[in-house]
Amino acid sequence: MTIPDSAGPEYDVVISGSGLAGSAAAILLARRGVRVALLERRSDPEAYKVLCTHSITANAYPVLDELGLVPALEEAGAVRNDARWHTRWGWIEPKAAPEGPELPHGYNVRRSTLDPLIRSLAAETPGVDLLLGHRVTGLVREAGRAVGVRVSTPQGEREIRARLVVGADGKDSAVAKFAEVPTKSYANGRFGYLAHFRDLPLVDGIGQAWFLEPDMAYAFPNDDGVTVLAVLPDKKRLPAFKENLEGSFLEFVRALPEAPPIDSAERVSKFIGTVDYPLHTRRPTAPGVALIGDAALTSDPLWGVGCGWALQTAQWLAEAVAPAAPAATGLREDLDASLTTYARRHRRRLTGHQQLAVDYARSRPFKAMERLMFAAAARDASMARHMYMFAARLIGPLRFLSPVAVGRALAVNVRRRSY
Incomplete structure (x- = not known):
């Protein structure tokens, strides 16, 4: 069954993916007068990303503030993400300067809490239509540029036309694929597993990370008294690790300096992980297309930057394209110029960080x-x-x-x- 185009409205922007980046972009665009279709391939409004550090770095706090999410996060039990890091020279323990301001902070919060929260806010925002169960199957093109998407829905196939298509659909972005945006992939020399625990006290009650050169680990306290504990060993250890995943995970943690008391903690999730997580870099725009979050740049998860960059890139895109996106007022030339502005800002702000991450992902000792x-x-x-x-x-x-x-x-x- 095919739904005719006339059955659906036209939009200024259509966004594929209603996770962190997509929902944030939808909210910020709609508040600036842009009509947005926010597509989510899953039908469950409570759906969330499972494989994540569950941490939002402090660079994204201004975006959370603009979205109005800070009070809701605090009420939901999100934990301000102070941290200390183990190195061979001892612990790095950042503290505010005497008589100085507090250090900026973000939040540790599980995606099972965060994703439904921001998706609900997007759905309640005037100008946003949240369309669940809508999976992008292709782009609608005219004169060499995207002018909408083809989607599969529970009711059948349809087209949704818009002046701009935004890919917020993760590291394996279908929008990027259909737009034929080249992908540069870089090997990651580590694999990773994480699990959620209760009753796992941490020193000073704050996040911990271990730089073991080349192995890594981190423990982040999260909402509802849950601690996310992750190990990221060198891939040379993978065959032995996979022989007994739980035993290997526990043994790795027990050997950490000032190891959290994992044997007395309660594991409340399965072990979640990946044995191959390459870093991806894509050009963030194409004719009629913009990419945000992991769709544009997927970094090494050990740095925990994905959530922060998802929010920041959503804000950068909204600031750049909102004046030119509405069909009633914007010109195509203005929209193209705004996409160029977004792409330049994206490259200027994130390329250097990604280059360092790519280098360290080779799983090597410090230079x-x-x-x-x-x-x-x-x-x-x-x-x-x-x-x-x-x-x-x-x-x-x-x-x-x-x-x-x-x-x-x-x-x-x-x-x-x-x-």
């Missing part, structure tokens, strides 16, 4: 500059704060490795005689 900066951060409060600002993606690689910062790191480590 000389990394040793310099991590050692100094473990030894000096100011350098620990500097590291925190970078880890929270509030500053970029150029500022993180500025001459002033590197000079201070050298001075700190010279006083300690080695790094």
Whole structure:
């Protein structure tokens, strides 16, 4: 059965994917006067992403604030994401400067809480039509550009036309595939498994991460008293690890410095993981198409940046295209120019971070500059704060490795005689 085009309305923007990036973009666009069709292939409004760090870095706090989600997150029990990180030089423990402001923060919150919350907000936003059970099967094209999507629905096939198609459909983006956007893929030398636990106390009650060179692990306290615990070992360990997943996971955690008491905790989820998680980089625009979140850039999950970048890219897109997106007022040339603006901002803000992540995903020990900066951060409060600002993606690689910062790191480590 095919539903004729006349059975459905026309939109300014159609977004494929109603997860974090898609719902945020729909809300922000609609509040700026853009008519949005928000498509979700799953029929359950409570659906959520399972494989995730369940952490939103501090760079995305302004987006949460603009969305109006901060009070709802606090009420839902989201945990402000302070953190400490183990290195061979000791623990990096960022603290606010004496008499200074608190360190910026994001939130740790399970996607089972977050995704339905933001999707519900999108559905309640005037100008957004949330269409569940709508899976994109192709693009509608005219004169070499996308002018809508073809979708499969419980009622049959249909076309939804719009001036702009947004792919918010994850690392294996169907929109990117149909738009023939080239993908650069980079191998990840680690695999990862995580599980959710109750009654798992952490030092100071805050997130922990372990840089074991090359192995990694992290533990993040989340809403409802649940802690997400993940291990990311080198792929050389995979064959032995898979022989006894639970036993290998527990053994890995027990061996961590200041290991959380996992044997007395209650596991409340299955083990969730992936043995192959490459990093993807795509051009964030094509004619009539924009990509946000993991659809545009999928980074190494060990850094926990996916949620923050999903929110930020949604905001960047809305700010760039909203004036030109409405069919009643916008010109195609203006829309194309706004997409160029979005693409430039995306590349400028995220390319450097991704390049460093790609390099470290080779599963290797720290290089000389990394040793310099991590050692100094473990030894000096100011350098620990500097590291925190970078880890929270509030500053970029150029500022993180500025001459002033590197000079201070050298001075700190010279006083300690080695790094």
